[in-house]
Amino acid sequence: MNLEYEEIVELLRKYLTDEQIDRKIEAKLQELSGLISREGAACIIAHELGIDINARRLKIARLIRGVNTGEVIGKVLRMNDAREFVRDGNVGRLRGFLIGDESGVIRVVAWGDMVDNITMGVGDSVKIESVYVRENNGTREIHLNERSKITKSDEVININKRKHIGEVAEGFDVEIYGTIVQLFEPRFYEICSKCGKRVQANGENFVCKEHGVVDIEKVPVVNFYLDDGTGNIRVVCFRKEAEGVMNSYSAGEQIMVQGRIANNNFFNRLELIANHIETLEPARVIEELERE
Numbered sequence: 001m002n003l004e005y006e007e008i009v010e011l012l013r014k015y016l017t018d019e020q021i022d023r024k025i026e027a028k029l030q031e032l033s034g035l036i037s038r039e040g041a042a043c044i045i046a047h048e049l050g051i052d053i054n055a056r057r058l059k060i061a062r063l064i065r066g067v068n069t070g071e072v073i074g075k076v077l078r079m080n081d082a083r084e085f086v087r088d089g090n091v092g093r094l095r096g097f098l099i100g101d102e103s104g105v106i107r108v109v110a111w112g113d114m115v116d117n118i119t120m121g122v123g124d125s126v127k128i129e130s131v132y133v134r135e136n137n138g139t140r141e142i143h144l145n146e147r148s149k150i151t152k153s154d155e156v157i158n159i160n161k162r163k164h165i166g167e168v169a170e171g172f173d174v175e176i177y178g179t180i181v182q183l184f185e186p187r188f189y190e191i192c193s194k195c196g197k198r199v200q201a202n203g204e205n206f207v208c209k210e211h212g213v214v215d216i217e218k219v220p221v222v223n224f225y226l227d228d229g230t231g232n233i234r235v236v237c238f239r240k241e242a243e244g245v246m247n248s249y250s251a252g253e254q255i256m257v258q259g260r261i262a263n264n265n266f267f268n269r270l271e272l273i274a275n276h277i278e279t280l281e282p283a284r285v286i287e288e289l290e291r292e
């Protein structure tokens with residue numbers, strides 16, 4: 001069982017109020033006195049209600065390459081025009097668009113006759129069932145063919161990326177407000193002056209995979225721990241963000257970090273790879289807290 005508690009509760013919400021769900025879960029936990037987890041209790045309740053938990057909601061950040069059993073509901077963030085292309089003398093059609101949910105965004109490509117089913121516009125919510133994901137230059141894309149099913153949904157999608165550290169998972173695009181609790185000394189590494197990619201040292205020289213022996217630049221990487229009261233996470237900053245942190249921040253400062261949650265396989269821990277950092281003015285912090 002690798003369904004998350006929240007995902008099952010999401011399914012239960014189609015039939016029960018939050019209060020009913022809580023009550024039923026508490027009752028089930030008591031009935032089976034400590035033999036099952038909350039997630040297990042939620043699964044049993046779903047089963048009793050005849051809900052197929054395998055037809056489950058998938059978060060965009062969690063989609064994997066290949067066929068994902070379940071459904072994705074996302075908000076259309078951008079819609080491109082349909083276009084034609086020629087391949088092997090045949091004319092084909094495709095239409096690309098971008099959808100997002102609270103975990104991230106993904107490009108969707110509709111092919112052939114499927115293009116006629118794309119009648120939604122920016123701001124609409126769409127539901128895609130049996131999601132087929134392909135990887136294109138390292139970027140995941142949902143592909144829709146004649147067997148795919150996409151429909152308009154009246155569900156309101158909240159794509160607020162604001163998250164607490166305690167609730168993040170790998171792949172999430174997030175915005176986190178917290179305090180720098182520990183700041184490490186910057187480290188520097190060498191990049192190719194032509195393409196900006198990392199280079200390998202070879203004796204006196206530095207070698208770029210693409211450009212051979214090249215001139216290099218030294219760029220900083222800075223790590224720090226960010227704490228928001230629900231937990232702490234190591235934040236990794238490269239280049240511009242790293243320079244910003246080196247020049248402007250110290251421990252104890254309250255900041256907002258936008259970026260992506262990645263798993264550091266070596267240490268088996270989640271890290272936040274920063275792509276934007278801002279100082280938080282005290283007034284803004286209070287305003288944000290009041291909004292919660």
Ligand SMILES: [Zn+2]
Nearest residue numbers: 192195208211
């Ligand atoms: Zn290069």
